[in-house]
Amino acid sequence: NAGVTQTPKFRILKIGQSMTLQCTQDMNHNYMYWYRQDPGMGLKLIYYSVGAGITDKGEVPNGYNVSRSTTEDFPLRLELAAPSQTSVYFCASSPRQGGRTEAFFGQGTRLTVV
């Protein structure tokens, strides 16, 4: 059971370049999330999705875009990378929203923008 899979695990980008962080889950979860984790800080929500075709902004959406064409996949697009986007990015999914629902996380992508 793979759970939530993120690729790549590491990436170095030059300022102004673009890239897509891939996320796929095999648990048939409707709800998916993208977080970023900066050193010494807690996770911040970038975007989330409640199902295929439905996405919405979280706390820190600027500089990012997402799409959700299938239940399984939730890619995160970085356009015109900036040094401020250097971070570790986590994708997560959950079977339900809210309450005591557990979120299942991928192993993260460490992105450095130089």
Add this chain to the structure above:
Amino acid sequence: AQTVTQSQPEMSVQEAETVTLSCTYDTSESDYYLFWYKQPPSRQMILVIRQEAYKQQNATENRFSVNFQKAAKSFSLKISDSQLGDAAMYFCAYRSARSNYQLIWGAGTKLIIKP
């Protein structure tokens, strides 16, 4: 706005001993949920334990238990019989009952286990 504070950037404990990690939060709400997640060197976040604010009884999961003090807005994690595999970052998180998706995270505590 709600905030979560973990005041201990790093803690260390001798193997087989007990350690307590602190978490405080600020909210004006009465209905919410609290979580402790573990992040080992592999980076993958794993749920350790969770607590509903409406429950007075403290949650326990094997060697992990919490001390939930609602009036003090405190949610500490106690790890008994510490094992080398417990070494990780530990994050406290808060979710309002009114929010379907938003988790508010603390900055984390790095736990070191001394053999």
